[in-house]
Amino acid sequence: MNTLSDPIVKRFEAVRQILIGSGALPSNAMQLACPSLPEAIVPRLLRAGADAESVTLALSEAFSMPVYSESLHDSLDYAADGASAWADGRLFVTDPFACQHLIRNPQLVLPKEALDRHRGETGLIPVQPSAHSEAARDPSLSPEAEQILHEWIALAIDRQASDLHIVPRDNEAVEIKMRRNGLLLTLREERMVMSEKCNYRLISNTLLTLSGNQHGVYNTPKDGSLEVPLRGRTFFIRVNMCPVTIGRKVWGSFTLRIVAGYQRSVQTLDQLALGLSFVQALRRIVAMNSGLFLLTGPTGAGKTTTFYALVMEILRRNHSQISIKTLEDPIEMQIPGIDQIQINDDIGMSYSAGLRALLRADPDVILIGEIRDEETARLACRASLTGHLVLSTLHTNNSLGAIERLRNLGIHSHLIADTLAAVSAQRLVRQVCPYCATREYDEAGWEATCLLGLPPGEFGPVARPEGCERCEHSGYRGRICIAETLFLDSRLAGRISDGAGLAPLYDTARAQGFRGLWDHATDLVHAGQTTWAECLRILPEPPGEPFRVPESHTLPLQLTFTENYAS
Numbered sequence: 001m002n003t004l005s006d007p008i009v010k011r012f013e014a015v016r017q018i019l020i021g022s023g024a025l026p027s028n029a030m031q032l033a034c035p036s037l038p039e040a041i042v043p044r045l046l047r048a049g050a051d052a053e054s055v056t057l058a059l060s061e062a063f064s065m066p067v068y069s070e071s072l073h074d075s076l077d078y079a080a081d082g083a084s085a086w087a088d089g090r091l092f093v094t095d096p097f098a099c100q101h102l103i104r105n106p107q108l109v110l111p112k113e114a115l116d117r118h119r120g121e122t123g124l125i126p127v128q129p130s131a132h133s134e135a136a137r138d139p140s141l142s143p144e145a146e147q148i149l150h151e152w153i154a155l156a157i158d159r160q161a162s163d164l165h166i167v168p169r170d171n172e173a174v175e176i177k178m179r180r181n182g183l184l185l186t187l188r189e190e191r192m193v194m195s196e197k198c199n200y201r202l203i204s205n206t207l208l209t210l211s212g213n214q215h216g217v218y219n220t221p222k223d224g225s226l227e228v229p230l231r232g233r234t235f236f237i238r239v240n241m242c243p244v245t246i247g248r249k250v251w252g253s254f255t256l257r258i259v260a261g262y263q264r265s266v267q268t269l270d271q272l273a274l275g276l277s278f279v280q281a282l283r284r285i286v287a288m289n290s291g292l293f294l295l296t297g298p299t300g301a302g303k304t305t306t307f308y309a310l311v312m313e314i315l316r317r318n319h320s321q322i323s324i325k326t327l328e329d330p331i332e333m334q335i336p337g338i339d340q341i342q343i344n345d346d347i348g349m350s351y352s353a354g355l356r357a358l359l360r361a362d363p364d365v366i367l368i369g370e371i372r373d374e375e376t377a378r379l380a381c382r383a384s385l386t387g388h389l390v391l392s393t394l395h396t397n398n399s400l401g402a403i404e405r406l407r408n409l410g411i412h413s414h415l416i417a418d419t420l421a422a423v424s425a426q427r428l429v430r431q432v433c434p435y436c437a438t439r440e441y442d443e444a445g446w447e448a449t450c451l452l453g454l455p456p457g458e459f460g461p462v463a464r465p466e467g468c469e470r471c472e473h474s475g476y477r478g479r480i481c482i483a484e485t486l487f488l489d490s491r492l493a494g495r496i497s498d499g500a501g502l503a504p505l506y507d508t509a510r511a512q513g514f515r516g517l518w519d520h521a522t523d524l525v526h527a528g529q530t531t532w533a534e535c536l537r538i539l540p541e542p543p544g545e546p547f548r549v550p551e552s553h554t555l556p557l558q559l560t561f562t563e564n565y566a567s
C-alpha cells in the first residue's frame, strides 16, 4: 500500500508523464509505481533509464521551480547536508521529493548564514542527486589526492603497464588494476575513504581537473590527457572517465592509457622483435617512392612503434634529403627531421583537413595516424597516385580486410587496385620465458591444428610456460610480433579491380605464396617462442580456412613429456 500523501503521488505521476512524453522514458514506464518513500522517487526514475538532465527538467516543470544556471545565477554555495545550496538569494535543491521539508521550512535545516541569504524562493540544481552534491562540495584539486594518483601511476609505469584502471567496486572500495602484455591484473585495493584528508571523490575530482575536465560532474563520459614527469622522463597519458552507478551513487571509473614515455628514442626495425620476414617486407616498403601502405591491427598491437621505425628507416635511406610529414593523434614521440602535426578536432584540425593542408606543403612521404572516414581515404588514395608514399593504419582483422574496409568507405575497387601497394597486419603475443619453459603436447595445440585444418602430424610437442622468478611466475617474458604482408601484384590488383570478394582474393594471394598470420604463428610456436593458447587468444580466425575437427584422432595425452628449454 502506498503511504505517501496524494499530492506527492500526483507530482510523481506528473513527472513520469513528462518523461514519457519527452521520450526520456519508454511508454511502458506508465507501469512504474510510485515508491513508498519520497526520497526513492528520483533514484527510481534514474534507474528506469531516464537521464539526469531530463529528470531535472521534468521536476522543474512539475514543481514549477527554475533550474540553476551558471550564466543567470551567482555560483552555488552548498549547505552541510549536500542536498541543498544557495545562490543569488535562492534556495536550490537537488531533489524536491527528498527535500519537501526543506522547501516548506528551510529554517529547520539551513544554517543562519544560509537563511540570511535565502529569501524564500526555491530552485533546482541540474544534476543527479547525492553524487553531484558531494562532489561539488569537494575541491577540484587536492595535494593528497595528487600524491596518491602519482603513486598509482608510478606503480603501473614501473611494471611497464600499458593501462591503469581505477575502478570503484562498491560504495566502499576501489580497485587499482593494470594492463600489461595485454592482460588485466589487479595491483591493489583501496578503501574509498583513504584518510581524513583524502577520499575517492577527491581523487576523481583531481584526476578530472588534471586531465582538463570540469570536476564534480560524473553523469557523462569524459576524455582528457595529462603529462606525468617520472624518473627523468615525461609520460603522456590519455584519461577516460565512464560513469558507473552503484546503488544510488554515481562514481567515475577511470582508464589511463600510457601512450608515450617508455622509450627514450625510436627503435629501429632491427631492434624491434618483428621477425625476419616482416622486416624484409617493411624494407620493400621503404624502397618505394609512391603508393599506399596500410598497417592493420587493433589498438595496442604495436602499429605506431612499427611506423616510427619505418619512417626512421626511410629518412636514413634517403640521407634525410626527403620531406616526411605526419598527422598524429597524439604525437607519441618526437622524431628529429620529421614534421609532426597534432590532430585536434576541437579546432577543426581533423585528419582530412590536416591532409588537405599538408598536401600543399610538398611532402614526399605522408604518415596518417588513422583512416576513419571517406574523405581521408579519398585524399590518401589521391596523394599516393600523385607520387607520394602514403602510410596509414586501419582497424581491420587482417590485411585482406583492409580492401573490404576501403570499399565500405566508398573507395572504388579500381582506385584501390591502382593505389594500394601493400597491406600488413600485426599482433603482439607474449613470448615464452626461456628460463622456465618445458616442452610438451598441449590441448590448445590440438584446437589450433583443428582450426588451421592441419594434418594431425603437425601437432607436435611445444613450449609450455611454467613460471619462475625472472618472469614473475607468469611463464612469459616480453612480447613478439606476429605479422602478415600482402603485396599487390598485377594479378591481385586485377582481381580487386574486378570487384572480387575476400574468398577469391584470399585464394589468389595464397596461390602467389602469401603467408598469413597463422602461418607466422605456427612457425613461432614450433620454434618455442610462443604458445598455441596465446595465438588463439590474440589472433583472428584464419580467412578461408575451414574449421574442422578430425574425428579419428584423440588427444595423445599419454605422450606428454617434458624437456627443459634452457638446458
Ligand SMILES: [Zn+2]
Pocket: 433, 434, 435, 436, 437, 466, 467, 468, 469, 470, 471, 472, 473, 475, 476
Ligand atoms: Zn620464467
